[in-house]
Amino acid sequence: MISSSIGYPYIGENREWKRALEAFWGGKIEEPEFLETVEKIRLERLQKQKDAGIALIPVGEFTLYDRMLDTAVMFGMIPERYEWDGEDVQLSTYFSMARGNDDAVASEMTKWFNANYHYIVPEYGTRKLKLTENKPLTAYLEAKEKLGIDGKPVLIGPYTFMKLSKGYAEKDVPAFLLQLISLYTQVLRELSEAGAKWVQLEEPILSTSITKDEMQAVTEIYKQLNIEVPELNVLVQTYFDAVEHYEDVVALPVAGIGLDFVAGKEKNLAQLKAHSFPEDKVLAAGVIDGRNIWRADLQAKTELVDELLESVSEDRVWIQPSSSLLHVPVTLKSEVKLDSAIKDALAFADEKLEEVTTLVKGVREGKQSIAESIAKSATAREKLAALPARNHPELRQAVENISVQDSKRKSAAPERREKQQQALGLPLLPTTTIGSFPQTPEVRSTRNKWRKGESTDEQYEKFVHSEIAKWIEIQEEIGLDVFVHGEFERTDMVEYFGEKLGGFVFTEKAWVVSYGSRCVKPPIIYGDVTFLNPITVEASVYAASLTDKPMKGMLTGPVTILNWSFVRDDISRKDVTYQIALALREEIEALETAGIPIIQVDEPALREGLPLKKSAWNDYLDWAITAFRVATGSVEDTTQIHTHMCYCEFNDFIDSISGLDADVISIETSRSHGDLVSAFNDFSYDKGIGLGVYDIHSPRVPEVQEMVDVIEQGLSVLEPTQFWINPDCGLKTRKKEETVAALKNMVAATNKMRESLEVLQK
Numbered sequence: 001m002i003s004s005s006i007g008y009p010y011i012g013e014n015r016e017w018k019r020a021l022e023a024f025w026g027g028k029i030e031e032p033e034f035l036e037t038v039e040k041i042r043l044e045r046l047q048k049q050k051d052a053g054i055a056l057i058p059v060g061e062f063t064l065y066d067r068m069l070d071t072a073v074m075f076g077m078i079p080e081r082y083e084w085d086g087e088d089v090q091l092s093t094y095f096s097m098a099r100g101n102d103d104a105v106a107s108e109m110t111k112w113f114n115a116n117y118h119y120i121v122p123e124y125g126t127r128k129l130k131l132t133e134n135k136p137l138t139a140y141l142e143a144k145e146k147l148g149i150d151g152k153p154v155l156i157g158p159y160t161f162m163k164l165s166k167g168y169a170e171k172d173v174p175a176f177l178l179q180l181i182s183l184y185t186q187v188l189r190e191l192s193e194a195g196a197k198w199v200q201l202e203e204p205i206l207s208t209s210i211t212k213d214e215m216q217a218v219t220e221i222y223k224q225l226n227i228e229v230p231e232l233n234v235l236v237q238t239y240f241d242a243v244e245h246y247e248d249v250v251a252l253p254v255a256g257i258g259l260d261f262v263a264g265k266e267k268n269l270a271q272l273k274a275h276s277f278p279e280d281k282v283l284a285a286g287v288i289d290g291r292n293i294w295r296a297d298l299q300a301k302t303e304l305v306d307e308l309l310e311s312v313s314e315d316r317v318w319i320q321p322s323s324s325l326l327h328v329p330v331t332l333k334s335e336v337k338l339d340s341a342i343k344d345a346l347a348f349a350d351e352k353l354e355e356v357t358t359l360v361k362g363v364r365e366g367k368q369s370i371a372e373s374i375a376k377s378a379t380a381r382e383k384l385a386a387l388p389a390r391n392h393p394e395l396r397q398a399v400e401n402i403s404v405q406d407s408k409r410k411s412a413a414p415e416r417r418e419k420q421q422q423a424l425g426l427p428l429l430p431t432t433t434i435g436s437f438p439q440t441p442e443v444r445s446t447r448n449k450w451r452k453g454e455s456t457d458e459q460y461e462k463f464v465h466s467e468i469a470k471w472i473e474i475q476e477e478i479g480l481d482v483f484v485h486g487e488f489e490r491t492d493m494v495e496y497f498g499e500k501l502g503g504f505v506f507t508e509k510a511w512v513v514s515y516g517s518r519c520v521k522p523p524i525i526y527g528d529v530t531f532l533n534p535i536t537v538e539a540s541v542y543a544a545s546l547t548d549k550p551m552k553g554m555l556t557g558p559v560t561i562l563n564w565s566f567v568r569d570d571i572s573r574k575d576v577t578y579q580i581a582l583a584l585r586e587e588i589e590a591l592e593t594a595g596i597p598i599i600q601v602d603e604p605a606l607r608e609g610l611p612l613k614k615s616a617w618n619d620y621l622d623w624a625i626t627a628f629r630v631a632t633g634s635v636e637d638t639t640q641i642h643t644h645m646c647y648c649e650f651n652d653f654i655d656s657i658s659g660l661d662a663d664v665i666s667i668e669t670s671r672s673h674g675d676l677v678s679a680f681n682d683f684s685y686d687k688g689i690g691l692g693v694y695d696i697h698s699p700r701v702p703e704v705q706e707m708v709d710v711i712e713q714g715l716s717v718l719e720p721t722q723f724w725i726n727p728d729c730g731l732k733t734r735k736k737e738e739t740v741a742a743l744k745n746m747v748a749a750t751n752k753m754r755e756s757l758e759v760l761q762k
Helices: 016-025 031-051 067-074 091-099 135-147 158-164 170-193 212-228 246-250 265-275 298-309 349-365 367-385 393-400 413-424 441-451 457-478 537-544 558-563 573-593 614-632 654-659 670-679 704-715 736-761
Strands: 109-111 118-120 152-156 198-202 233-237 256-260 282-288 317-321 501-505 512-515 518-520 524-531 552-556 598-602 640-645 664-667 688-691
Touching (some): 067 152, 067 158, 118 512, 233 282, 246 265, 256 265, 282 349, 298 317, 317 349, 349 367, 393 524, 457 736, 537 552, 537 573, 552 573, 558 573, 573 598
Parallel strands (some): 152 198, 198 233, 282 317, 598 640, 640 664, 664 688
């Protein structure tokens, strides 16, 4: 038995990767220095895995932005709008695809399965694909020559890559796959010739609800690759759930299969026992949780390994995390302020690698050799379970007592709309923003000084008020219809609320990547979630006092707080979400009592929590929608509830959006606007909706006509009385100048459309 890893975080212990990227983008360092910096980061993370005793170290999963983007660029899938000349791909082209430039919008971005990570969606076009650079080979040779590591090159698998790409019709699939097979063959052959012993092809799509015909296509792909490169050991790696067609997957003509025995434990284990496992293959067993941060119950894990060894011989089993460790922070050693009862119960990437090697040692040398480690893990978990914050009987009872009536508004949406219009007096096509305004270096440094105790509460509040007042004035100047206070007091949309609710704990450096260079520090839900004091009321009320325009209160919804946190694993996610919903209900009622007429409860992560298996969707959506409605259902008809969602494929989800019963929903769709608009051709939506009219993840300022075109497209399937105009997400990461310019263009586009509609009505 040997140890393996699927992937390791690339951001660095102190986000060195992020800082290098942003320095390069900002023109503070030149390309040679940037490449030298990221090489150092890349080699350091490989050395750490070597020092941890991992036998099969993944190479090639390090990225400068995103691995799906890397694969697309490697295969020459570069849309024409980036004006690539067909030769070597420059960094400017690569980053233009990710972020856009003055002349071309960025590629679409969406969620990576059900993880809180976003990938760039490849676009298949008319250009013939070609290998621009064998990136896995470059990574393999670098690790071998500079560190003496004979690594395991890693690629996104061909079927997953094809399924997650866009720009092709069903009739184009055979031609697309033939090109991909040729390219993968070339990559694999060159790796084999360079001496690579194993190559990991990641096919998480096999853990989704793919059809039997789709599985047959996968089989044909791997048959062809095996014919072309028979001497290479290929591992097909799955994760995030059990595989859908176990017997077909394990029969693939490859040398190894990677299965998730955490998220997919019950089904994968049952299928392994029922159908056995081929004697000519390696089982890469994901037994350590690659997505959550709790210390493993090593006794339970050794028992799981024993179960696996009943079906597969020891020499054909690799022990590894259940997925890439990209989804967890790098190391626990940086956390010096956590309560010991909590810290001792945690495991980040480095600690998870230690758990992997511990389990391997237990098999090789006997369980007695790891008895001390097993005892320590048990003690740590017992201390955590005994904490008073994890045991609130009254709250548990309140969750049990949640009923359908708790989640219903007083009146139906059409009746509420009339009352709200009378109360708010908004114009046709109301304009607003999603919530946050730019967090300048001054905002961040002032907040950091306050957090470190270098300024008083009064000084910090005065500064926040001055930022709010400045942006109220800017909103007046721009001519928006519904204002926000700007969220200058907030670090992160989940962390901010977690800091003010019971049951959360926070780290100092436990960062994970969300998209691009955007890193987040998810809060940890370790106990029962309770409401303590009003959270957003003071800032919203102060902002409202500065204007006659309607003020929108801003909250993060219960499902997003759940999905963007590391969540306790001793009770169900449903019950944790209901606890959060009950706490937010009190906050929403406090805002309403304080006179805030519009309250936005953001749920950008609602869809990403969907199980990979469609058979489990209904159960998840039932409790997720109920939680949102429990949080928002007690307000008066005149109070307008908004929500916001990010990067989603909504066509098979739109009825659930309607089921939230929010008065207005804004959706982040500027990179894929037409895809969503088409959904409304088949669904009658009776509430307000704002389809984001420009992409805030790109620094470019869109022209007025671009936004007019987007609005016209939306109005082709929606009534003007339903339509709101807004950016597609919050503006926290943008600069002031580009924000103001883009919003002015947005208002100009709105006014142009209002004039057109007035002419039509006459």
